[in-house]
Amino acid sequence: MSGMSTNKNPYIVEKMTLDDVPAVAAIEQMVFPLPWSVHAFEHELRYNSTGHFVVVRLRQHSAVGKKTVSLRRNPKREPKQGPTPRLVLGYGGFWLLLDEAHICTLAVHPGWRGRGLGELLLTSLIDHATELHVAVMTLEVRASNLGAQKLYRKYGFVRVGLHKGYYSDNHEDALIMGTEHISSAAFQGRFQALKASLWPRLAAGGFSMQVDYQVTETRRR
Numbered sequence: 001m002s003g004m005s006t007n008k009n010p011y012i013v014e015k016m017t018l019d020d021v022p023a024v025a026a027i028e029q030m031v032f033p034l035p036w037s038v039h040a041f042e043h044e045l046r047y048n049s050t051g052h053f054v055v056v057r058l059r060q061h062s063a064v065g066k067k068t069v070s071l072r073r074n075p076k077r078e079p080k081q082g083p084t085p086r087l088v089l090g091y092g093g094f095w096l097l098l099d100e101a102h103i104c105t106l107a108v109h110p111g112w113r114g115r116g117l118g119e120l121l122l123t124s125l126i127d128h129a130t131e132l133h134v135a136v137m138t139l140e141v142r143a144s145n146l147g148a149q150k151l152y153r154k155y156g157f158v159r160v161g162l163h164k165g166y167y168s169d170n171h172e173d174a175l176i177m178g179t180e181h182i183s184s185a186a187f188q189g190r191f192q193a194l195k196a197s198l199w200p201r202l203a204a205g206g207f208s209m210q211v212d213y214q215v216t217e218t219r220r221r
C-alpha cells in the first residue's frame with residue numbers, strides 16, 4: 001500500500017494483522033453501539049479475501065520487522081495473559097465488491113481524535129482503492145453521526161440512499177454515502193489537495209495522550 005504516510009509525520013498506516021485484533025476490538029467496543037467481536041475481526045483477516053483492513057499507529061511502533069509490542073508496564077513481572085496487543089490508534093477497512101469498495105469500519109481511539117487520524121485512515125483507504133482500480137466507494141453511517149458525515153463529505157462522499165431503521169439497537173436510519181468515480185480528475189484533484197493539507201496537521205502530531213485499550217473487555221464471545 002503506497003502513499004499512506006510520509007516520513008515527516010509521526011504516524012504510520014499499516015495492513016491490519018491478527019496481532020492487532022485485540023487492540024482494534026477494544027477500540028471497537030469503546031466507540032460502536034454494535035461492535036464487531038474479536039472473532040469477527042479475526043474471521044475477516046483470515047477468511048474474507050474481499051476485505052482490506054489497515055491500522056494507524058505511531059511510527060515508532062511500526063510492526064514491520066518487529067515482534068509484538070508489549071503494552072504491559074513491566075512485562076517481566078506480570079503474568080502472560082494470551083497475545084499482547086500491538087499499539088493501535090485507529091483502524092479502517094473496506095470490502096471490495098466488484099468495482100465498489102464498501103467502507104465497513106473506520107474508527108479512531110477517543111483519546112486520539114481531532115488530530116487528522118480519521119482523515120489519514122480515510123485517505124489510505126482511498127489510495128488503496130485507487131491502486132485496486134476501484135470505481136466508487138460507498139459506506140453506511142448513522143443519521144445522527146454528524147462528525148463522521150462531515151469527514152466523508154469533506155472527501156467527496158454524498159448521500160446516495162437511506163436504509164430506514166437499519167441499526168438494530170435503536171432502529172436509527174443509515175445514510176448510504178458514495179463517491180463519484182475515484183479515478184476521475186475531479187475526485188483526484190480534490191483528494192490530492194486535501195491530502196497535501198493533511199500532512200502539516202499530522203506533522204504537528206502530539207504524544208500527550210495515553211492509549212487505554214481496556215483489553216479485558218475484548219474476550220472472545
Ligand SMILES: CC(C)(COP(=O)(O)OP(=O)(O)OC[C@H]1O[C@@H](n2cnc3c(N)ncnc32)[C@H](O)[C@@H]1OP(=O)(O)O)[C@@H](O)C(=O)NCCC(=O)NCCS
Pocket residue numbers: 031105106107108109112113114115116117118119120139140141142145146147148150151152154
Ligand atoms: C469519525 C472519526 C473516525 C473521525 O476521526 P478523527 O481522527 O477525530 O477525525 P479527524 O481529526 O481526521 O477530522 C477530520 C474531519 O472529520 C470531521 N470531523 C471529525 N470529527 C468531527 C466532529 N466531532 N464534529 C465535526 N466534524 C468532525 C471534520 O470535517 C474534520 O475536518 P476539519 O477538522 O477540517 O473540520 C472519529 O470521530 C471516530 O472514530 N468516531 C467513532 C466511530 C465512527 O463514528 N466511525 C464512522 C462510522 S461510519
